[in-house]
Amino acid sequence: MKTLVTLIFLYVASCSIYGQELLKVKKVSFKGNSAIRSSRLEEELTIKTSGKNGERFFNREADRFTMPLYEDNKERIKYAYQKEGFLNVTFDEPKIKVTPGKRVKITYNINEGEPVKLEKVTYTVDSIDSFQQFFSKKTQRKIRLQSQLKVNKPFRDDWFFADQAFINEELNNMGYAYARVNHKLTVDTLKNEAYLKWIIKKDKLTYFGDIAVEGNERVPTKNIVKQLQFEPGDVWSKYEIDESQKQIYNLGMFRVASIKTLITDDKPDTLSTLVVLKEAPRLTSRFGVGYGSEDKFRVFGDVQYLSVITKTGRVNLFAKHSALEPYNFQLNFIQPAVIFSFNSLNINPYFMKQHEPAYRVTRQGLNLTLLQHFTERFNSSVNFYLEEVNSDSVLVTSQARDTQYNQSSSYSKSGVAIGFVFSNGTPRLDPVTGYSLAVNIKRNGTIIEESVPFYRSLVEYKKYLGISQGVTLAFKGKMGLAFMSRSDDLVPVEERFYAGGGYSVRGWSRAQLGPKDDNGQPLGGNSLLEGSAEWRYLISPKIVLVLFGDAGNVWQNSFDYRLNDLHYSAGFGIRFKTPIGPVGLDFARPVFEKNNTWQIHFNIGNPF
Template sequence: MKFKGNSAFNNLKLKEQISLEPTSFFKEKILKKDASYYSKNIYEDDVQRLIRFYQHEGYLNVQFAPPSFEITKKNKVILTFNINEKAPIIVKSIDYLVDSTKQLSQALPRKELRNIRLQSNLREENIFKDEWCLQDQQLIINQFNDIGYAFANADFDISVDTTSNSADILWLVDKGTLTHFGKTTITGNNRVSEKNIRKQLIFEEGDVWSKSDIDLTQKRIFNLGMFRVSSLKTSPLKEERDTLPIQVILKEAPKYTTRFGVGYGREDKFRVFGEVQRLGFITDIGRLNVSAKHSALEPYNFDLKFTQPAILFPINSIIINPYIQKQNEPGYSVEKEGFNFTFLQNFSDNFNSNINFFFEDVTLDTTNISSYDPSQLPESVYLKSGISVGFSFFNGEPKLNPINGHSIAINIKTNGLYITRDMPFYRSLLEYKRYWGLNYGLTLAFKGKLGTAKATDGSDIVPAEERFYAGGAHSVRGWSRANLGPKNANGTPIGGKSLLEGSFEARVNITPKLIIATFIDAGNVWEPSFHYRLNDLGYASGLGIRYDTPIGPAGIDFARPIFNAEKRWQIHFNIGHPF
């Protein structure tokens, strides 16, 4: 099938709207699917589907000329849809009338008014789309809901001028009755006390009703981790429409749950993990997780984690985490015993922070990874203790396969800040990601990383496991794990104290599930602190094939260095996009 005359939508988008399906060698020979037969009735039904699609997207005057046919020697039809899209309907003006007399600015506070102006999809001089109109309708209703008008309604009057292909939109808003929160009842909680649940409520009886308070309360209760279902319902009383009682309906999760998994990766080889979780440990909302992992990179990792939500405020928690771990990296091998005491603060769905107090007893098995004389190194057993602080913001949508939005993460770590320890240092890492959805099925993605580490005792020695390493599936993909950057005389990676990386990737949906990605990566690691050389970067380019799954894209990346004497191809398997 072919499409001629379509400039507003690509062929893939139009094929999604119709039932006619082209055949292919893969479908016939591999999938054993019978070829579809051409039918005039099916074609005409598909034309009507395409007309409705165009009209929903603002092209009210779209027309379809008779189709073109070409018969191949194998008696197959090459069908061409001939489209005359014509000019779309453009929004000329948008006005609001509240309760038949008021302007929007007179009826809404500044915050809600700003939300409508910033979040509305329909704007003057833009194309009119049905979907955007319905989304804006709900947006307007939500803003009135948030200031107490639970029964607000918004209708629209659209005047279309077919001569100028323009539309005037008038929003007609009926606020309804100002409402307040009534009595809150809680059902379904057996192990979790009502007191701990009520701590998550944003509102009290008598407060002005707000839909956003309802939504946020529901998220807070669910984020306690104790419930499979957390639902808040309002049941207006017939005799009191200005008061809305709230019913919190809960279904508790099992006290014990287990997880187990196996897999294989190019870098970590065979891997296996198991975890047991107990809810209601020590306190009725405390969680205990016991886990064990094994892979080539982590021969063993035994982890005990106690989480106490809402320790001071509803949106924070503490984690106590003792562990025993061994790591095998290309440049070093260490055994660690220690614990973390972490305070998590969740400011919003997108913005989180943490403060972590850590203590580690480290045994370094390979001491020759340093570029320094071995006599300058401390003992292979050393202690670390200090503080790490992190902030992260992510608003990409959808979360597992973002096509819009950005993220930024900052982490700063110090060893020996208040207590003198072996090899005191500080380490910081900044990572930024950005996603642009340029067209249906086409997304550009960017990642940048900047890191530095520095000893604070004048020795300029930073522990092997705290240095930076470049190369691998989530770094510069033309090199294997940790193999881009400084090496010793034996060719073993020694890492560095300065890191700079950047990646650009173009992701194209060949089908709704199949993604082809082309990318270019750049980066390097340097031994000195605060030492970045743009003329000393390693570059790599390649191709990725990924398939979208419920847990994110799964696929494979092929990459090789460019502008470099090294030309060996690298293959990386991934669950999720590399960034």
């Protein structure tokens, strides 16, 4: 009653003072909500809020306050809580305040109550088989571990629907294409307990039948069938279909690859499969120009031609010019499915010139790389390489002991590099959750006897934590190690580690952090350590505000990591979301340093 009187008084007062015109809503806030954050509740509201400045400068029109508007949004908040398992949520009288600017501030006072918790989960299969009798021990364990609904935890609608789809997919992977997963849910409102019974109708076991392929013109059907993970007569599996579709895309020959199971109303136990394809154009090209804080003006071109030498081989010709790479020519021949369906062979002759702050070299060579695409998350590579390096001896300076490369302006390299990358960050171009781990190990001097013998390894770890809607914490750690196998000299200049720059320790220019010679020329080193932390806040659907701190350094000697010798920087940035990932500017300056001049870094994509 008191709330109603307050609302009526507010309405009458506003009408009398402002000429029958209702007051506009400036702000909506919440009190008493601990289970659901305020930003999440705001997403449920239909109330449009804005101050006078927002209307004047950003054209944000606020809603006018009415009782039906308040009640409708209260029901929306209540429904949001019910989906989270809070069936007994109630509301105290709202706090309503008229600001001096003639706007209304509304505060919803929420009593969340106790959530309904899951007390027990049971399964029946065709009203006869139990969970233990029907599912293998491996599948039982998988369902228990991956089910989102847990005993003694709140019963959430999202978790329920996710588990229902998950169990149904497991049945599909076992060969039950017609399986259905129903349920019976009993809720004790006095004890706030829920009892869930999954009622599974598995129906008949099904098998793969005839396989038809359509839409392929250049690529022979036998090459496509080779990518399939199943054959006629195998037990039907949705997982095998999904994996087969990925393997067909890995050929790089198709814009569309769809695998359909032909299911009819009479429910046959043998299911025909149709592979529908749309081939990519045989000749494609990409060209671009741009400007960066490190590579200045740049221009590139990339031309691809499909079905070269073999029906599934492809060739890429890449050319680039920038301040860091006056020229870079790369020819790539890629043959997918060279041994197994998940791997490919890459033959890459190249010719390039590099103008780095620490050195200038011309490199020409050949890479022979075997790539293994095990899953979307895990990839590995084995690379055999031969390379000739010509150095500008004027710019290639180092320690006095590093005489081997001062006396000679050219040398050969050969060896093998092994690497792998695991990444489950999502979304892929701008992760808000997950992590990635990349490892690369290089051994030079294994193919040509007189080649410069050294080892080089680099490990990089990234972690992403979604704190709340639009707020992400990102972390990066990087560690590098290199050493000569027959001396304690520095490795060749282009193989050393350097720190500083937009994708390294911001606040320093490219390669300017670490040891230098008497002329201020970066030397690089055999040991590298870097770490970064970023706080990313989405201030609009397309704009991200970033606060960050970086740390790192390079040391000349191998196995020489001195934590008390790390350098630190801090700064802020703004990123714009685009279809190809974030693009933005970072402003950083060193801390605890005499020279703490601000540096501006332009980045395409997140620095990590």
